[in-house]
Amino acid sequence: xxxxxxxAALFVLVALLPPAPALAQLQLKDVIHEVRGGxxxxxxxxxxxxxxxxxxxxxxxxxxxxxxxxxxGRIRPVLGGSVATHDGTSLVYLDVRFEFTIDRxxxxxxxxPAIHTGELQPRVNGRKALGSRVLFHPSFxxxxxxxxxxRVEAYYEHVSNxxxxxxxxxxxxxxxxxxxxx
Numbered sequence: 017x018x019x020x021x022x023x024a025a026l027f028v029l030v031a032l033l034p035p036a037p038a039l040a041q042l043q044l045k046d047v048i049h050e051v052r053g054g055x056x057x058x059x060x061x062x063x064x065x066x067x068x069x070x071x072x073x074x075x076x077x078x079x080x081x082x083x084x085x086x087x088x089g090r091i092r093p094v095l096g097g098s099v100a101t102h103d104g105t106s107l108v109y110l111d112v113r114f115e116f117t118i119d120r121x122x123x124x125x126x127x128x129p130a131i132h133t134g135e136l137q138p139r140v141n142g143r144k145a146l147g148s149r150v151l152f153h154p155s156f157x158x159x160x161x162x163x164x165x166x167r168v169e170a171y172y173e174h175v176s177n178x179x180x181x182x183x184x185x186x187x188x189x190x191x192x193x194x195x196x197x198x
Contacts, residue, residue, distance in 0.1 A: 045081065045198040046081055047080065047081055048078055048079070048080060048081060048198055049079045049080060049081040049083070049092060049197065049198065050078075050079040050167075050195050050196065050197045050198065051076070051077065051078055051079075051195065051196055051198075052075075052076065052077040052079065052096075052169070052171075052193045052194070052195040052196075053074075053075065053076045053077070053193060053194060053195075054074075054075050054169075054171060054191055054192050054193025054194060055072050055073075055074060055075070055191050055192065056072060056073040056074075056075050056098060056171065056173070056189040056190055056191030057072060057073075057189065057190055057191055058070070058071050058072050058073040058098075058100050058101070058104050058189055059100075059104065059105075059144065059187055059188065059189070060188050060189070060190055061188070062172070062174075062188040062190060063174050063186060063188055064174060064176065064185055064186030064187050064188040065185040065186060066144070066185055068142065068143065068144045068185075069100065069102070069104040069105060069142065069143060069144055069187075070102050070104070070142075071100060071101035071102035071104050072100075072101050072191070073098040073099060073100045073101070073104070073106070073189050073191075074098070074099045074101075075096065075097070075098045075099075075171065075173075075189070075191070075193060076096060076097060077094055077095065077096030077097075077193075078094070078095050078096065079092055079093075079094045079113065080092055080093045080094070080095070081198075086114065087116075088116050089114050089115050089116030089117075090114070090115055090116075091112060091113065091114050091115075092112075092113055092115075093110065093111070093112060093113075094109075094110070094111045094112075094113045094126060094128075095108075095109075095110050096108070096109055096111070097109065098173065098189055103142075103143070104134075104143070105132050105133055105134030105135075105143060105144060105146070105187060106132065106133045107130045107131065107132040107133070107151075107153070107175060108130065108131055109128055109129065109130035109131075109153040109173075109175075110128045110129060111126035111127060111128035111153060111155060112126060112127060112128055113125070113126035113155075114126070115157075117161070120160055120161045121158070121159070121160055121161075122157070122158070122159055122160075122161060122167070122169075123156075123157065123158050124155075124156070124157040124158075125154075125155070125156055126153070126154065126155040126156075126157075127152065127153065127154045127155070128152075128153050129150055129151070129152065129153065130150070130151045130152070130153035130175050131149060131150055131151075132146060132149065132151060132175060132187075134146050134187070136148065136149065137183075138183060144185055144187055145183050145185070146175070146176070146177065146183070146184070146185070146186075146187065147177045147180075147181035147182050147183050147184050148177040148180065148181040150177075151175040151176055151177050152175065152176060152177070152178050153173060153174070153175050154173075154174050155171070155172060155173040155174070156171075156172045157169050157170070157171050157172075157193075158170050159195075164197070165196055165197045165198075166194070166195070166196060166197075167194070167195040167197070168192065168193075168194055168195075169192070169193050169194075169195060170190070170191075170192060171190070171191060171192070171193045172188070172189070172190045173188070173189050173190075174186055174187070174188050175187050
């Protein structure tokens, strides 16, 4: 299943790249705006029901450079994933993220689809059953710009099927991440 998730993430990344002639002239900062990574408490009880899985999740993201301004912030695509320890549910996601800044503080809201490695129907094996392979992935970030290239942030992510399938306990991860801007 992890191979399928990695293949899906690679497919999305390649699909977002421009044609080969334009790609030869691009610099890294023209494609990738920021990379983020951190450690999240896995399957916490915040919005989701119950705390079934234990451990932490290692989270990583690529925020792409193409963006557009809306109101007082910017919207950009984000590709990421959370790999759970202790044989927990891992996921990859492709979000649309809206971010705005006030002085050195920033706030972001995102939503998009996620694909996970967890169970679909209840079993007695210490893993949460999420009812559907494809889930909704709302997220929230709040953080501080330390330098022009470095940021620290609190990050929260939720996945669920929005009651389109049963069961739907959802899964929450929350923790801290560091980010580097190009």
